[in-house]
Amino acid sequence: MKYSLLGFILTLHISMFSQSWDNTYTNVITTAVPFMNMSTNARLGGFGEIGTVSSPFYQDAGIYQNPALLSKNARYAGGNLSYSPFLPKISDNPYLSELNGFYSINSSNTIAYNFKLFNLGDVLFTDENGTSIGHFKGIEYFHQFTYTHSFKNGISIGGGFKYIRSDFGIEQIAGVKVKPGNAIAFDIGFNYGKGFELAKFFIFNFNVGANINNFGSKIKYVDDKDEKGDFLPTTLRFGILINPEFKLPKGFTIGIDLAYQTEKLLVPTPPIYTEDSDGNRVIEKGMDPDISPFRALYQSFYDAPYGFEEELNEIIHKFAAELRIDYQRKVYIAGRIGKFIEHETKGGRNYLTWGAGIGVYGFILDYKKIKFDNSFIDDTWALTFGFRTTISNPAFRF
Numbered sequence: 001m002k003y004s005l006l007g008f009i010l011t012l013h014i015s016m017f018s019q020s021w022d023n024t025y026t027n028v029i030t031t032a033v034p035f036m037n038m039s040t041n042a043r044l045g046g047f048g049e050i051g052t053v054s055s056p057f058y059q060d061a062g063i064y065q066n067p068a069l070l071s072k073n074a075r076y077a078g079g080n081l082s083y084s085p086f087l088p089k090i091s092d093n094p095y096l097s098e099l100n101g102f103y104s105i106n107s108s109n110t111i112a113y114n115f116k117l118f119n120l121g122d123v124l125f126t127d128e129n130g131t132s133i134g135h136f137k138g139i140e141y142f143h144q145f146t147y148t149h150s151f152k153n154g155i156s157i158g159g160g161f162k163y164i165r166s167d168f169g170i171e172q173i174a175g176v177k178v179k180p181g182n183a184i185a186f187d188i189g190f191n192y193g194k195g196f197e198l199a200k201f202f203i204f205n206f207n208v209g210a211n212i213n214n215f216g217s218k219i220k221y222v223d224d225k226d227e228k229g230d231f232l233p234t235t236l237r238f239g240i241l242i243n244p245e246f247k248l249p250k251g252f253t254i255g256i257d258l259a260y261q262t263e264k265l266l267v268p269t270p271p272i273y274t275e276d277s278d279g280n281r282v283i284e285k286g287m288d289p290d291i292s293p294f295r296a297l298y299q300s301f302y303d304a305p306y307g308f309e310e311e312l313n314e315i316i317h318k319f320a321a322e323l324r325i326d327y328q329r330k331v332y333i334a335g336r337i338g339k340f341i342e343h344e345t346k347g348g349r350n351y352l353t354w355g356a357g358i359g360v361y362g363f364i365l366d367y368k369k370i371k372f373d374n375s376f377i378d379d380t381w382a383l384t385f386g387f388r389t390t391i392s393n394p395a396f397r398f
Contacts, residue, residue: 027272027305028347029265029314032181032219032230033166035118035140039064039368040082040098042384046355046368048320048338050261052209052239056193057255057324057332059388062148063100063114065237066211067158068189070102070148071110077103078362078388086118087376093121096382100144104391108151114144120168138168146187154194160187164232166219178221185216185232205243212236212266215293228290231267234297238262257322264315266297269304313343320353332359336368351375362389 039045041064051065059076062069079101086094097119102112120138142165148158167180189211196204218229239261246254271286285305304310320338338353351372358365364386372378 025306026345027270027310028345029267029269031233031265031267033140033142033164033183034233035096035116036142036162036164036185036214037233037235038096038118040084040096040116040382040384041080042082042084042355042366042368042382043336043357045084045370045382046336046338046353046357046366047257047322048259048261048318048353049340050239050241050259050318050320050338052189052211052237052261052263053191053207053241053259055207055241055243055255055257055322056195056205057243057257057326060100060102060112060386062110062158062189063102063112063144063146065213066189066191066209066239067112067146067148067160067187068156068191068209068211070112070146070158071104071108071150071156072193073107073150073152075104075107075391076110076388077101077391078386080364080384080386082382082384084380084382086120086380088379088381093119095119095121102146108149110148110150112144112146112148114146115141116144117141136168136170138166140164140166142185144187154192156191156193158187158189158191161185162187162214162216164216164219166221168221176222179223181219181221183217183219183232185214185234187211187213187215201247203245203247205241205245207241207243208239210236210238215266215297218293231293231296234266234293236264236266251328253326255322255324255326257320257324259318259320261318261320262315263318264300266300268296268300269310269314271303272305310345313346315343317341330361333357349375349377351377362387364388 039049044051044064051061054061054069060078082098084096086096098116100114104110118140122135142162144160144162146160148156150156162185164183165180170178191209193207198204213235214232215234216232218231220227220229241259243257268289271283273281274284276282287303318340322334322336324332324334326332334357336355340351342349351370353370355368366384368382370377370380
């Protein structure tokens with residue numbers, strides 16, 4: 001028995017099927033616990049939600065998407081606290097928050113911990129006919145542990161482990177016993193960064209990366225042997241970033257970050273169903289989505305009902321830019337802008353992000369906002385307060 005969460009509309013679940021490929025065909029991929037892919041950190045959020053690559057200026061980007069970014073042949077330590085209201089235009093209750101920290105054991109090895117919480121507030125459950133079942137208060141969270149190792153040639157690799165819990169605060173719906181969902185997941189990432197000193201006043205940094213996030217067990221909310229569970233939002237990401245830095249007199253530096261990131265969910269695409277002569281639901285186009293997470297890693301590249309064209313439409317594109325003025329790695333200000341592009345048949349999220357950041361002797365404050373006209377996520381904002389420093393330097397340099 002399936003139920004929908006009306007308060008959980010960021011999944012953008014559209015259950016409409018078409019019998020021909022055209023601009024009205026909509027086939028959105030949905031997963032359990034989508035909050036795992038929501039950007040809470042204000043710096044990444046303002047930067048187009050790009051976190052697979054990063055300039056050398058930032059050390060903590062690896063906590064969020066690509067764990068390989070945490071270690072950069074230097075010793076750092078720090079942490080962040082983030083807060084973001086969820087759907088602020090339609091509700092005052094839900095919010096996301098995040099608390100994390102990282103520490104370099106030595107110049108080649110870094111560890112990190114991250115705790116992310118999604119308070120769903122008051123959630124309305126409905127049955128398949130849209131009839132209200134009741135209001136419940138839900139909460140979801142995960143604990144994440146990350147390890148990164150960097151090599152001398154600019155290559156770094158990293159991995160992470162997550163424990164996820166999803167609890168809607170209910171025990172039974174329509175006679176069906178409901179329990180909190182639990183799951184485990186893994187992240188793995190690769191990064192390559194190189195800097196070129198083209199002149200005494202000009203350094204050009206280049207960064208590429210790839211990672212897979214949230215690969216793990218399915219999550220179940222009922223004690224039913226026939227219930228296979230729901231997929232986690234397993235995501236494949238690739239990114240590239242260039243970062244020219246111009247050294248100015250008296251210790252000032254102007255840095256420019258330009259980045260592109262592409263990503264795709266590694267979960268089954270919903271097939272198109274029809275009914276046979278006995279009234280049973282059968283697959284007309286596409287492939288059986290009742291598969292293991294391991295099989296989904298490769299089947300998700302060729303299971304779309306309308307073939308290769310639809311598979312391409314499942315790819316999300318992100319662009320971002322940052323302008324940063326820094327004084328001796330002790331004080332800086334930054335402005336950011338980003339673009340998130342999703343095909344209209346896969347959810348149609350097409351919005352701008354912008355943000356700003358300031359750092360003073362290791363203390364950091366970042367802000368981000370989303371601009372998405374006529375959408376429930378318009379004006380979504382996030383605020384992050386953090387601290388970071390080089391361990392070998394007591395002057396609290398960034």
